Amino acid sequence: MVTVHDVARAAGVSISTVSRALASPERVAAPTRERVTAAARELGYRPNRAASGLRAGRTGALGLVVPDLANPYFAAVAKGAQARARERGLGLFVVDTEEDPRLEVESVSGLAPQTDGLVLCSPRAVDRSVEALGRRPVVLVNHHVAGLTSVVVDHATGMLRALEHLRALGHRRVAYVGGPERSWSDARRREGLAAAAERLDDVEVVELGAFRPQVSGGRAAADLVVATGATAVVAFNDLVAVGLVERLRARGLDVPADLSVVGCDDAYVAELVTPPLTTLRSDLADVGRVAVDRLSALVGAPPAAGGPETEEARAVELVVRSSTAPPRSTGPSSP
Amino acid sequence: MVTVHDVARAAGVSISTVSRALASPERVAAPTRERVTAAARELGYRPNRAASGLRAGRTGALGLVVPDLANPYFAAVAKGAQARARERGLGLFVVDTEEDPRLEVESVSGLAPQTDGLVLCSPRAVDRSVEALGRRPVVLVNHHVAGLTSVVVDHATGMLRALEHLRALGHRRVAYVGGPERSWSDARRREGLAAAAERLDDVEVVELGAFRPQVSGGRAAADLVVATGATAVVAFNDLVAVGLVERLRARGLDVPADLSVVGCDDAYVAELVTPPLTTLRSDLADVGRVAVDRLSALVGAPPAAGGPETEEARAVELVVRSSTAPPRSTGPSSP
DNA sequence: GTGAAAGCGCTAACAA
């Protein structure tokens, strides 16, 4: 391994000059700087982050904690977070907690000392995790805790867009198939739905839930949806929507003729299934990037400095495909 | 942050005793050990890996380099790798190279000094990446370079299983829709197919390719497949299979009645699309786990010690769903 | 503008 000493010797300077030339070039005379950078390049010098961090009190690495990497939702967030971390010259430890709150807490406490800060994505045990962090900066994704920075998707507006769309098609009674009991996103969606229903006062929303955020959850919910008499349904995510469609068809109902279905997330399954799903797209990679940006800011200016606990809601876009249509009996212009 | 000094003070011993009590408990008297562990637990002591690594010459972290984290294939590998790394008490840096060879090389050279070794998954620029590694241990996934340890999926046997299945259904002419030009897996599949065709000598294989490993690649390949006169087709992966089905249907052909389709990987889309795909399942999480195991072994016993460059082919399983059936004209028992 | 030297948290000789 090439060290500062090797570079220093090659450039004929001291190790402190090497360090300075590389870290704060303006504090070193131009010709010296040249020699140092040339020597570093030639030798293929790569600063050892562990060592520099040890001294500087920073590790040069961030941590990302997600419940399930195999879930395309979190994979997308991870991808964005990773890209931004790389751009910023930071390493990113990725941890998968397997949806297990205990593993989450354990991971956080193990990761915290090796990093400058963590991004907790859809945490399943926020309180204990935050406690395990010690005083390390943290950014929450799709969750919110007073006093902490968070990056969230604007679920409320998403629900409004979905309802507007369904209303324009002529739907007046819409079911919502909710996600896991303790999901923060689910709670936001329900709020958004209630607010939207109030605003669009001729639309009625029937809330169902809690269902597993999987295809199986959608299958389980389908019959309840039919029983509500709704002509359209909004699902917690695209997988649930797929499960709904599956079971509805098995009962001989057609999507969208008998029932319109709206998914959430625009996971890539959404356009592969039959019919392709109308869904609410959120830019998850962007969420990951923004989370890392916020975290970097916190790391730069320590949290004790009291950064404003920004809550930044990321935009959601309605993507219309073939799973939504006017209800059988009523067209948009024939009330 | 709690350091060895804090623990030492609390336990009334020296810092080296703390270090020893935690690292090699058998070298410390029982009562002392008790006091130390108790103090450590009470204070919430977490060893600083950067520091210990600095001294020991190891970082306690591994790196995983994948072309695209959002691809469920690599996400699954990453999940498995992460799980095993955690079990082994190692951190895992995850890097997404965005399918860009230059980014890959750059990532490897940046990551190598911060880690004890790397897993390179489906590398797009093996040679330069391996060079960038310096002397750091490496494990290749789905690739092979003489002298290096690799973990690969047994594509050849997979192809044999697929062909046996199709042959049993009565198919005699099978097309293969290949993946990217420089894909190592694609080359193995073609070899496997050729060997299987030789063995099952009444089955003929028509190779097509290179196509993008996406839905679009399948769409692009469909018309060529039809032109070959094959009654069944094996696709590079499930996404390609989905694209094939899409385009075939658009042309008025039925799957599986007119053409049977076999995918690869058993990505979770496979069972969501219509018809659900017959596919070759490989346990990607297992691949990730095994890769980390192999890498840990290399890190423990340095590569210079000349570990045997194991090539471990992971089993593939045929999963039969509805996209394969006997050809229209010929049943299995009516030759 | 540059160098010498101290020390980040930890481990591993070496002493005691």
Added chain:
DNA sequence: TTGTTAGCGCTTTCAC
């Protein structure tokens, strides 16, 4: 069995 001490590679005062 335990403590003392010398660094790992780097940054950062503090002199010069």
